[in-house]
Amino acid sequence: MSQLSGGPFDLSGRTAVVTGAGRGLGQGVALGLAQAGADLILVGLPGSQDDTAKLIVDLGREAQVVDLDMSDHDSVARVGVEISGSRQIDILVSNAGIIEREDTVDLTPESWNRVLDINLSGLFFLTQAIGRPMVERGNGKIVSIASLLAFQGGIRVISYAASKHGVAGITKALANEWGGSGVQVNAIAPGYMATDNTSALREDPGRSKAILDRIPAGRWGTPEDVAGAAVFLCSPAADYVNGHVLVVDGGWMAR
Structure with missing residues (x-):
């Protein structure tokens, strides 16, 4: 992807799709891309993206909202084709995901499938649909939100850990396959962030202290921390970064 006149981090003239942008990390990433100059297509459950869209418009960028249940894989593939057919998509950031905490001995097939259907399969089928035109024309940026649990096992979150290991695997496999076509495929593995997904941990004094004691920065991360990494990976500055989990x-x- 060629560098724009505004500099290596300038996303002016680009269109980015972000899933799960209604709050937390997804909203932070969407706003970060808009601040860098990109127009946004926000994909998520009905009614969940409207506030983010207003914030993006306030920044002077375009924002389109597309309703989609990421667990409905037929709809994911169809909507992905529709989005790509409506305009050139330069960037895809897949953030939508869920986590369910329970003892593994009590895990039901329904719970396992809910997490994998959204976090892994839905992510893949949308990436496939939106990535296909990128490969055909020879440029594009794809960033998936993984987790530290792409490297670790966690506690009582086996389905989430499996899904995020899978996201890292998809990232590397697609980088191998699509890198030669000018499409960079990377992922971000956020640490412990102050979002809804970590509310149970932050509300547990013992767990919260143990976590913060291990983090050299001494604090929980923020959506803005992840947004900066996303802007980098989606920009011309990262044209030679491929298959990396940041x-x-x-x-x-x-530590």
């Missing part, structure tokens, strides 16, 4: 964790993995 850890944004305040130093957790270094």
